[in-house]
Amino acid sequence: MKxxxxxxxxxxxxxxxxxxxxxxxxxxxYDLSLGSITVTAESDGKQYVKQGDGEKxxxxxxxxxxxxxxxxxxxxxxxxxxxxxAEVTLGGVNIDCSSRNEAAARTGxxxxxxxxxxxxxxxKSGSGHAxxxxxxxxxxxxxxxxxxxxxSAAGGLSGAGICFFYKQKTAYEITINGGTITATGGGWAAxxxxxxxxxxxxxxxNGGTITANGGENGAxxxxxWNSTGSxITINGGTVAASGGQNGAxxxxxKYxxxxxITINGGSVTANGGNLSAxxxxxYLGNGSDISVSGGTVTASxxx
Numbered sequence: 001m002k003x004x005x006x007x008x009x010x011x012x013x014x015x016x017x018x019x020x021x022x023x024x025x026x027x028x029x030y031d032l033s034l035g036s037i038t039v040t041a042e043s044d045g046k047q048y049v050k051q052g053d054g055e056k057x058x059x060x061x062x063x064x065x066x067x068x069x070x071x072x073x074x075x076x077x078x079x080x081x082x083x084x085x086a087e088v089t090l091g092g093v094n095i096d097c098s099s100r101n102e103a104a105a106r107t108g109x110x111x112x113x114x115x116x117x118x119x120x121x122x123x124k125s126g127s128g129h130a131x132x133x134x135x136x137x138x139x140x141x142x143x144x145x146x147x148x149x150x151x152s153a154a155g156g157l158s159g160a161g162i163c164f165f166y167k168q169k170t171a172y173e174i175t176i177n178g179g180t181i182t183a184t185g186g187g188w189a190a191x192x193x194x195x196x197x198x199x200x201x202x203x204x205x206n207g208g209t210i211t212a213n214g215g216e217n218g219a220x221x222x223x224x225w226n227s228t229g230s231x232i233t234i235n236g237g238t239v240a241a242s243g244g245q246n247g248a249x250x251x252x253x254k255y256x257x258x259x260x261i262t263i264n265g266g267s268v269t270a271n272g273g274n275l276s277a278x279x280x281x282x283y284l285g286n287g288s289d290i291s292v293s294g295g296t297v298t299a300s301x302x303x
Contacts (some may be wrong), residue, residue: 024112024171032093036074037065041086043112045140053218064079064089064118071096071122075104080136090151092119098156101126103165105153112138117149117179127156130195131183132174134163134174151179155186158196160224161212163203165195176237178208185215185224190253191241194206199256201230205266207237214244217254219282220270222247226255228285236266243273246283249299257281259288265295272302 028049030037035052042048047059065076071094080086086109095104106121109111113136123131131153134140142151153161157245161183163174174192181190191212195198200222212220220241222229229251241249249270251258258280270278278299280287 001228013144016221022303027064027089028059029064030227031068032065032067032074032076033069033072035211038077039063039079039086039088040086041080043081043084044129045084047086060273062089063087064091064122066091067093070094071110073100075096075102078107078113079109080113080138081209082110083113085114087114088109089116089118090121094122096124098124098125099126103129104131105253106133106211107140109138110137112136112141114141114143117144117151118146119140120150120152121149123151123300125156125159127153128158129165130159130161130163132162133165134157137171141175141177141179142179143177143250147178149179152182155189155195157186158188159186160193160195161185161187161191163193163200164198173202175204175206176210177206180209182211183245184213185218187215188217188225190218190219190220190222190224190247193219193229194222194227194253196224197226198224199227199230200224203232207233210237210239214242214247214253216244217246218244219247219251219253220249222251222258223253223256223282225253228252228256229258230258233264234266234268235264240269242271243276243282245273246276247273248276248280248282249278251277251280252282252285253292254283255285257287261290261299263292263295267296268297270299272300274302276302
């Protein structure tokens with residue numbers, strides 16, 4: 001009987017210790033300073049990680065990418081094959097590819113990608129690339145379940161802060177559920193949405209503190225130069241969107257229209273650039289199908 005009691009106490013202590021461990025201790029953690037990282041959700045239903053010239057490793061727990069030291073030029077690529085979902089936590093990375101004409105972090109494949117933000121994360125891409133570049137045809141979702149993460153993403157020339165790169169025309173899905181997000185577009189690109197000559201569409205914000213600044217001729221949230229912003233929905237959070245010169249706060253870039261813009265909740269501030277709407281069209285663009293049913297909205301057009 002005594003032995004049985006000892007085993008029970010040992011089991012209880014083990015459970016309590018496991019519950020006390022931080023999430024990172026139960027995760028498979030990688031240090032980006034040791035080499036570029038590729039994460040792939042494959043058709044067998046498993047997620048794999050390859051770093052540098054190392055072997056591909058199957059993941060059995062959460063995948064966390066952290067970084068020691070200062071800024072690195074090593075990159076993160078997250079790919080989800082058709083019907084799969086790749087899930088990655090950025091746990092404090094500082095990537096600067098501004099001199100290499102590369103994307104600091106990029107998604108790919110036909111599946112969905114979920115990114116959790118923990119700690120402070122900085123992404124800065126080179127010319128023609130978005131800071132966080134969306135190349136997957138499924139949904140890109142940004143989360144901050146613990147409310148302790150931030151993400152700063154800056155595009156290079158013609159690249160959005162978050163979403164699309166130069167001349168990427170296809171309208172993909174992006175959803176932001178939380179986090180402190182700062183997205184800065186390069187010249188001719190949106191903060192969140194289209195790069196130069198790229199539309200920004202199917203963008204949903206459900207929460208978080210979002211600051212989106214368009215580059216010259218780009219919208220804060222929406223289209224890049226000569227491109228539209230459409231199917232943009234804000235359901236919650238605190239959103240500050242500022243168009244660059246000739247770009248709408250939320251909507252079209254220069255010469256671009258803004259349509260299908262819906263605000264259901266949250267606190268939204270939208271400032272347009274020169275002769276551009278706070279919410280709607282950029283310079284010489286039109287605004288249509290704009291609906292506000294909740295939240296607090298302040299929209300100012302440029303002069």
